[in-house]
Amino acid sequence: MKFESAITAGCVLCLAAGAGAQTPAPEAGYPSTGPISGYMELHFNDVEASDPVVDFHRFVLIFSHSFSPRIRFMGELEVEHAVVEGLEEKGELELEQAYLDFLVTRAFNIRAGMLLMPVGLINERHEPPVFQGVERPFVDTFIIPTTWFEVGAGVHGELGRGFRYRAYLTAPLNAFEFSADEGIRNGRQQGSEARARNPAVTGRAEFVGVTGLTIGASAWSGISGTQFPPLDVHVSVADADARYHRDRLELRGEFAQVFIGNAASLNQAIELQTGISPNVAESMRGFYGEASYRVWASGPARDAVAFVRYENFDTQYRMPAGFVPLKQFDRDAWIVGATYYPDPDVAVKIDYVWQRNQSAIVRSPNSFNIGLGWWF
Amino acid sequence: MVVLMRRRAPTTLVACLASITMFTAAGHTQTPPRRVIMIVAERFSFTPSEIAIDAGEIVDLHLKSDDTAHGFRIAGVTNVAVPKRGHPALVITVGPLAAGRYPFECSRVCGAGHNFMRGILVVRDKTQEPVR
Numbered sequence A: 001m002k003f004e005s006a007i008t009a010g011c012v013l014c015l016a017a018g019a020g021a022q023t024p025a026p027e028a029g030y031p032s033t034g035p036i037s038g039y040m041e042l043h044f045n046d047v048e049a050s051d052p053v054v055d056f057h058r059f060v061l062i063f064s065h066s067f068s069p070r071i072r073f074m075g076e077l078e079v080e081h082a083v084v085e086g087l088e089e090k091g092e093l094e095l096e097q098a099y100l101d102f103l104v105t106r107a108f109n110i111r112a113g114m115l116l117m118p119v120g121l122i123n124e125r126h127e128p129p130v131f132q133g134v135e136r137p138f139v140d141t142f143i144i145p146t147t148w149f150e151v152g153a154g155v156h157g158e159l160g161r162g163f164r165y166r167a168y169l170t171a172p173l174n175a176f177e178f179s180a181d182e183g184i185r186n187g188r189q190q191g192s193e194a195r196a197r198n199p200a201v202t203g204r205a206e207f208v209g210v211t212g213l214t215i216g217a218s219a220w221s222g223i224s225g226t227q228f229p230p231l232d233v234h235v236s237v238a239d240a241d242a243r244y245h246r247d248r249l250e251l252r253g254e255f256a257q258v259f260i261g262n263a264a265s266l267n268q269a270i271e272l273q274t275g276i277s278p279n280v281a282e283s284m285r286g287f288y289g290e291a292s293y294r295v296w297a298s299g300p301a302r303d304a305v306a307f308v309r310y311e312n313f314d315t316q317y318r319m320p321a322g323f324v325p326l327k328q329f330d331r332d333a334w335i336v337g338a339t340y341y342p343d344p345d346v347a348v349k350i351d352y353v354w355q356r357n358q359s360a361i362v363r364s365p366n367s368f369n370i371g372l373g374w375w376f
Numbered sequence B: 001m002v003v004l005m006r007r008r009a010p011t012t013l014v015a016c017l018a019s020i021t022m023f024t025a026a027g028h029t030q031t032p033p034r035r036v037i038m039i040v041a042e043r044f045s046f047t048p049s050e051i052a053i054d055a056g057e058i059v060d061l062h063l064k065s066d067d068t069a070h071g072f073r074i075a076g077v078t079n080v081a082v083p084k085r086g087h088p089a090l091v092i093t094v095g096p097l098a099a100g101r102y103p104f105e106c107s108r109v110c111g112a113g114h115n116f117m118r119g120i121l122v123v124r125d126k127t128q129e130p131v132r
Helices: A002-022 A139-143 A262-272 B010-026
Strands: A036-047 A053-068 A072-080 A090-102 A109-116 A148-161 A161-171 A200-207 A213-223 A234-246 A249-260 A283-298 A303-318 A329-341 A346-357 A368-373 B004-008 B037-042 B046-049 B049-052 B059-065 B070-074 B077-082 B088-095 B102-107 B120-125
Touching: A053 A234, A072 A249, A090 A148, A109 A161, A139 A249, A139 A283, A148 A200, A249 A303, B037 B049, B037 B070, B059 B070, B070 B088, B077 B088
Parallel strands: B037 B059, B049 B120
Antiparallel strands: A036 A053, A036 A368, A053 A072, A072 A090, A090 A109, A109 A148, A148 A161, A161 A200, A200 A213, A213 A234, A234 A249, A249 A283, A283 A303, A303 A329, A329 A346, A346 A368, B004 B088, B037 B046, B059 B088, B070 B077, B070 B102, B102 B120
16 A cells, blocks of 8 residues: 555656646756766777777866856866876876857857867867767868867857857967877867967858758968977968758768968978977868768657768878878778667767778778767 | 747647637637747757747747757746757747847757857837838
């Protein structure tokens, strides 16, 4: 009898809770999340000619606070590769975002702090359930150095009819960390006592006025050299991208190119310091196209997506006079895989990567990958 | 005066049937259907992000997410949770409102670009200019 009463009471409580959920007060909060949000992803990577590894790649917590309806804080703190130890090549603790938004009008708002560079499809929209593949695209790794963040300030807004923009002044890259294989990636200063003799300017224009369609173009430009030794290296990044989904089909495409002025002088300056020429190119280029299809959709929560992506990325695309391109860094890849969503915010991923390059000697390894990612 | 109701789409049929029954019993003629405006939420935008209604008009907003759970807040008017992808659209009734501009925004943190998710509800005075 007591058991039946407990069941009855439980049912009544559930019904009451359900009824409450149907008609919340207009300003009520949401039970599905608290003041902390975030995302996590862990990977199994089996790369040819290497031991397989399991890596808790990203553990990210997002904090937000509203000082008032017009002044808001957003912060994103990330632990990469699970362990952070001093003086060792291990994980990283990164402050990826920490900014204040001063919301003025729909068309004009001010943002200042640690900012994500508004470049490409992935850099500002990188939660694991929103992109296909265990790892982020190569183009968004070697050409656009995702996740790319710097300290700065700027403006953003929406101009109406689906057009919107952002434009920031930020710390530049550090050209002395550029390389032949990873391009400008290691030049990110990440807001850590960043050299800021010459601020960089970056911006993005975007059209989101049609349901399912995003078309964007981004640019980044800055003098990324140093005062000692005196060297001005003008770096520009240009990007055009688009994303469209309708019914079960989603299509994505991105093109990005990097231009490095004074690359020959940069190579010579680094060689003078380190004894090794990094063979930095004067231009790097990458593009990809991706098609994904929701092959299975079961009710409101579960579905599965199959995808294929072709990427072409070359960090030695154009060399300065007197430098020969390293052909192993002229690469392309086919990635085929699937993502199972037990919930729209939980992604179980599997893919295989066929990678090739233009070198007759050095071979790019293929890889098999499994990932688990979630957003809350 | 703001009238606000919230329901899930599957309940619409039941509500309509109930309304028809009540109106028939009372001997009323059927009122014209309310305008329906579809709004899709997706990281990190609402489409459309600009909607226009007449002052005094009552409209049904059908709010649907293409990915995670979002929020939909019109300051001083409504603040509701938009369910995740795959769930039926959330239907809320908004109006009548006085002429003016009512910003709306996502009220649930949905990712790195959450603060970009904003839009505007324009309520136009019919005596001033026609609604687009």
